[in-house]
Amino acid sequence: MLSSSSRRTVALLVLGVVMAAIFAADTLTDYAVAAACFYAAVILAASRVLSARGLVRLAALCIGLTGLSFFLTRFGTYRIGLVNSAIGMLVIGITTWLALKMEAAKAAVQDAQARLLRVARASTVGELTTSIAHEVNQPLAAIASSAEASQRWLAQDPPNVDKARQTLARILADAHRASDVIARVRGLTRGAVPERQGFDLNQALLEMLALSHSELEQHAVTLSTQLDDALPPVFGDRVQVQQVIGNLILNAVDAMAEVPAGSRRLVLRSWRASPTRVAMSVRDHGSGLPLDAPERVFDAFWTTKSGGLGLGLSLSRSILEAHDGQIRAEPVADGGACFVFELPIDGGGPHG
Numbered sequence: 342m343l344s345s346s347s348r349r350t351v352a353l354l355v356l357g358v359v360m361a362a363i364f365a366a367d368t369l370t371d372y373a374v375a376a377a378c379f380y381a382a383v384i385l386a387a388s389r390v391l392s393a394r395g396l397v398r399l400a401a402l403c404i405g406l407t408g409l410s411f412f413l414t415r416f417g418t419y420r421i422g423l424v425n426s427a428i429g430m431l432v433i434g435i436t437t438w439l440a441l442k443m444e445a446a447k448a449a450v451q452d453a454q455a456r457l458l459r460v461a462r463a464s465t466v467g468e469l470t471t472s473i474a475h476e477v478n479q480p481l482a483a484i485a486s487s488a489e490a491s492q493r494w495l496a497q498d499p500p501n502v503d504k505a506r507q508t509l510a511r512i513l514a515d516a517h518r519a520s521d522v523i524a525r526v527r528g529l530t531r532g533a534v535p536e537r538q539g540f541d542l543n544q545a546l547l548e549m550l551a552l553s554h555s556e557l558e559q560h561a562v563t564l565s566t567q568l569d570d571a572l573p574p575v576f577g578d579r580v581q582v583q584q585v586i587g588n589l590i591l592n593a594v595d596a597m598a599e600v601p602a603g604s605r606r607l608v609l610r611s612w613r614a615s616p617t618r619v620a621m622s623v624r625d626h627g628s629g630l631p632l633d634a635p636e637r638v639f640d641a642f643w644t645t646k647s648g649g650l651g652l653g654l655s656l657s658r659s660i661l662e663a664h665d666g667q668i669r670a671e672p673v674a675d676g677g678a679c680f681v682f683e684l685p686i687d688g689g690g691p692h693g
């Protein structure tokens with residue numbers, strides 16, 4: 342295989358030979374033969390290997406050779422030779438100009454492509470960073486509030502070691518959750534597929550509730566659950582579905598911040614929605630969804646919170662749709678909001 346610089350040298354040598362042949366033909370044949378026009382082909386071929394300045398020099402050389410041929414030619418009508426040489430020089434000039442334009446356009450396209458690629462890469466990295474920040478922030482916030490709680494238990498006289506031990510266990514569980522999320526994101530960037538398997542949705546919810554315990558207690562939220570004990574296992578990525586549940590619980594807690602402490606009720610239900618699907622609802626008694634456009638809450642970056650990213654629901658919807666599931670906000674009669682999501686049961690979908 343030839344290197345690119347030796348390929349260039351070979352190309353220039355071949356072009357030199359072709360130019361010599363054109364010069365010989367132009368000089369030795371009759372004035373009536375407009376051989377100089379073939380220099381145009383040389384210019385076009387050379388535009389692939391020469392810089393703009395090199396190409397202009399080559400064009401000047403071709404024009405010079407055409408003039409020299411004219412003076413050296415001995416056959417034919419002088420006037421016809423003059424006209425043909427002038428046409429040849431014009432063709433060389435126009436071809437050079439077009440070749441330069443073409444190369445400039447090609448360079449502009451290449452430049453635009455490179456810029457587009459950089460933008461695409463930056464926005465993927467940006468999106469990924471935002472979503473990692475969002476998902477890891479949840480367990481980190483829970484760790485901070487559990488740590489504060491355990492400090493309070495230990496500061497009591499006598500210290501409540503039992504309670505402190507329980508809070509430490511929650512910190513540990515939250516820390517594991519954060520590292521699970523990171524591991525999953527790492528897997529995603531390596532192109533690994535999410536880990537899908539059959540799992541108990543009620544159990545996944547109860548685990549999330551255990552982790553949200555201090556958050557709910559701190560905000561004086563009373564919890565009630567109506568879980569269907571006979572629920573079949575669902576099929577999906579357990580950690581991702583737990584992220585969805587966590588997002589819905591956090592939103593519910595935020596929405597109830599403004600209502601009196603005694604009315605902050607969170608109701609979680611699960612049931613079999615159809616022979617192939619299981620549903621779960623997260624119902625709060627908070628401020629309720631915007632009346633004019635409730636669907637907007639699923640838009641990425643749509644938020645009414647000062648510290649919100651507006652990503653929780655849009656990420657949740659992407660996760661569920663990737664699971665062949667869905668999520669919707671249901672209208673509620675007496676204030677608050679109700680989010681319902683559905684997932685296929687294990688063995689009930691096309692995967693099983």
Ligand SMILES: Nc1ncnc2c1ncn2[C@@H]1O[C@H](COP(=O)(O)OP(=O)(O)OP(=O)(O)O)[C@@H](O)[C@H]1O
Binds near residue numbers: 475652
């Ligand atoms: N349970 C709810 N009750 C009332 N409004 C809600 C509820 N859940 C979501 N919303 C509205 O939808 C918006 C978008 O929610 P989403 O979870 O996507 O983002 P966020 O909570 O604002 O920020 P973050 O990215 O931290 O989750 C919220 O800002 C809020 O206005």
Ligand SMILES: [Mg+2]
Binds near residue numbers: 588591654
């Ligand atoms: Mg949210």
